[in-house]
Amino acid sequence: MVTAYCGQSTVRPCRSGQSAVRCCAMVSDMADASPRTKSRKRAQATPEQTVGERRARELERSARQALRELATWWQTSARDLPWRYGRTTPWGVLVCEVMSQQTQMSRVVPYWEAWMSQWPDAASLAAAEKSEVIRAWGRLGYPRRALRLQECAEVVARDYDDRLPREYDELMALPSVGDYTASAVLSFAYGERVAVIDTNIRRALSRAFLGVESLGGSCTPLERALAWVVLPKAVEQSVLWNQAVMELGALVCTAKAPQCEQCPLQPQCEFVKAGMPGLGEKRTRPRQRFHGTDRQVRGSILQALRALPAGGALTHAQAEGLCADAVQLDRCIASLDDDGLIEILPGHAMRLPA
DNA sequence: TTCCCGCTGG
DNA sequence: CCAGCTGGAA
Missing domain, CATH: 1.10.10 (Arc Repressor Mutant, subunit A)
Incomplete structure (x- = not known):
């Protein structure tokens, strides 16, 4: 049986022992140093410089308050998804993150369970028949993800002895892994202190701390800096924070109709204070129809x-x-x-x- | 009908 | 930077 060796059970301090600022800067430096096919936004300034030193202190203070509320809310309201609470391997976390790209968690659950019992690790997936992989992907959507996940498994099995790497750059180099997935694996599977940034988190943080809607398109330097500034300094708190903010964005702080009455951050929410200006504001990406496409x-x-x-x-x-x-x-x-x-x-x- | 929202390749 | 890629739930 799979032992619990991921998630909060393996939480440990940042290996570098550096401050939040240095960790973030290091990630950027390393990304810039190596040739790569995947482009990554260069962080010219530290998060503190980007948001302003004084503003950063204010944000850190309200983030500490938010963390207390979120921790309580997480305990009572988080969904009991099968890959949470250290019940799977790092590879299992990667599989679930790839399946979750553009796909609701509720739809992912049965596919993930069947997939992981059929191919519990990268090596078994790497050895699988392509047709079986496509078949098992079923109606999850975007089936190219299934092939990329198998390519990813081949690399992990061949180059990493069937063990998912722990370095951001190594993860980023894997097929089907971009910034979000790499950060999610580092935080959720390895318990590293990393700001995880997806649109749920961008929306929730932007509303709660900046009081504005996160407009569509790529993550802005300000949004990235905000995510790092409000991320709790303690590693295990940072993992909880990432999970809770993401869950909040998925369940409560939704795009069009946020359930503010149920929100643990409502009393301190800058967006609420501002009267929710431009709620559900235009996504930059124009709607893409499905029927007939x-x-x-x-x-x-x-x-x-x-x-x-x-x-x-x-x-x-x-x-x-x-x-x-x-x-x-x-x-x-x-x-x-x-x-x-x-x-x-x-x-x-x-x-x-x- | 509307919403969901990451990775890749060009 | 931006267009393309699914399918189901609300």
Whole structure:
């Protein structure tokens, strides 16, 4: 059975023994020092400089108050998700974070449990049949994530002896791992003191401490600095903080209709004090419809393929029944092939890759 | 219908 | 920087 060696059970001090500012700066320096395919925002200034020294002290003080409220709220209101409370491995945390990218936790839970019992570690996933991996991804959405996760497993198994690395840069270099996922693994699996930044956290922190909506688009330097300034100095508190703020953003401090009556931070919330200016303000990303899009057509093709017995193929004629627009259908078949999600057989039939 | 909101590649 | 990628719940 899996032993509890992640999450708060392995909380330990920052290895560098540096202050918050230095930790943050170190991460940036290291990221800048090595050549990388994934770009990362360069932190020119310390978080304190970015928000201003005086402002930083004020924020730290209200963050300490917020931490007390959040800790209580976490105990009574947090969801009992199966990867929490040290019940899985670092690899299990990585898998759940990748599954959670753009996908609600509630939908992830059953897939994660089935996935982890089938492939409990990176090595077993690396050895799995591609078609099985795509099949197990089921209807989670964005199936390219399944292939990237398997590529990630191959790297971890081959280059890291089946042990997920603990360095930010090494994590960032893995397929399907970006800033959010790397930080989430460091905080939730390894108990490091790292500011985890996703849109839930950006929204909650921006509202509670700055009193403004976090507008869409990439994370601003101010938002990043804010996240580091309010992050509790003690490691184990920082892990709780990341989890609780994220949970708060998901359950209470939602985008359009925040449940302020249930919010532990309401008494001190700057956004509430300001009268919630521009609540639910425009996301920079324009809405992308789903119905009738290539994504929907790709989804139905894969759904049909998953329903087939192992090794089964879908004829082009059968695929035509899934999409009235022949041009769109062929475009989607080609893109699925490009992505490595299907194989084209002689005669234009298709199947899940071997 | 509206909302969800990270990684990748260009 | 920005467009593209799913599918289900509210």
